[in-house]
Amino acid sequence: EAGVVQSPRYKIIEKKQPVAFWCNPISGHNTLYWYLQNLGQGPELLIRYENEEAVDDSQLPKDRFSAERLKGVDSTLKIQPAELGDSAVYLCASSTRTGVNTGELFFGEGSRLTVL
Amino acid sequence: QKEVEQNSGPLSVPEGAIASLNCTYSDRGSQSFFWYRQYSGKSPELIMSIYSNGDKEDGRFTAQLNKASQYVSLLIRDSQPSDSATYLCAVNPGSARQLTFGSGTQLTVLP
Numbered sequence: 001e002a003g004v005v006q007s008p009r010y011k012i013i014e015k016k017q018p019v020a021f022w023c024n025p026i027s028g029h030n031t032l033y034w035y036l037q038n039l040g041q042g043p044e045l046l047i048r049y050e051n052e053e054a055v056d057d058s059q060l061p062k063d064r065f066s067a068e069r070l071k072g073v074d075s076t077l078k079i080q081p082a083e084l085g086d087s088a089v090y091l092c093a094s095s096t097r098t099g100v101n102t103g104e105l106f107f108g109e110g111s112r113l114t115v116l
Numbered sequence: 117q118k119e120v121e122q123n124s125g126p127l128s129v130p131e132g133a134i135a136s137l138n139c140t141y142s143d144r145g146s147q148s149f150f151w152y153r154q155y156s157g158k159s160p161e162l163i164m165s166i167y168s169n170g171d172k173e174d175g176r177f178t179a180q181l182n183k184a185s186q187y188v189s190l191l192i193r194d195s196q197p198s199d200s201a202t203y204l205c206a207v208n209p210g211s212a213r214q215l216t217f218g219s220g221t222q223l224t225v226l227p
Binding site: 040041042043044045048056091103104105106107108109110 | 120124148149150158159160161162165204206207208214215217218219220
């Protein structure tokens with residue numbers, strides 16, 4: 001079974017530039033998460049999707065971040081414009097519907113963003 | 117007060133020893149508890165889950181939960197250098213709220 005696939009793995013951009021990250025979850029996993037992880041910290045939730053519906057986006061900085069999950073499968077997270085403080089690893093995770101209640105998440109390898 | 121607290125470490129143990137990792141949480145109504153392992157430069161991987169008070173064993177790993185004390189721990193027996201990683205405690209507070217991660221404890225097992 002293929003795992004969660006993310007791209008790009010690494011991205012270096014200058015501040016004020018836009019950037020986008022893509023995630024393809026495990027087949028059949030209805031729930032998709034985008035997390036942000038800073039060095040030495042645990043993952044922090046940005047947004048959670050149930051199928052194509054964003055059910056928890058309270059931690060997403062909506063002035064510069066946006067996300068979509070068209071057709072309830074793969075998802076894109078965008079930052080425009082990027083700021084120096086956005087440098088971090090952006091993790092995508094997926095789970096089955098029961099996983100929502102159990103916390104059994106499957107993570108992709110992450111996209112490491114460096115903003116210069 | 118952070119919702120999920122862990123000692124950041126680093127924690128060093130010799131090979132073959134028992135490593136003990138601890139986690140406390142603030143929401144008394146929390147329903148389920150998880151330990152994720154994260155190797156340097158890699159993504160978190162679920163290694164243990166526990167839902168009721170007491171111990172749960174899986175191979176060399178034992179998770180312990182005490183809801184009255186709001187405390188969950190992970191014991192690694194016969195620690196190996198390959199166990200060297202950051203261990204993240206995660207708590208599901210229930211009521212459809214988000215899973216919350218601690219900041220992790222970095223474990224080093226010395227050969």
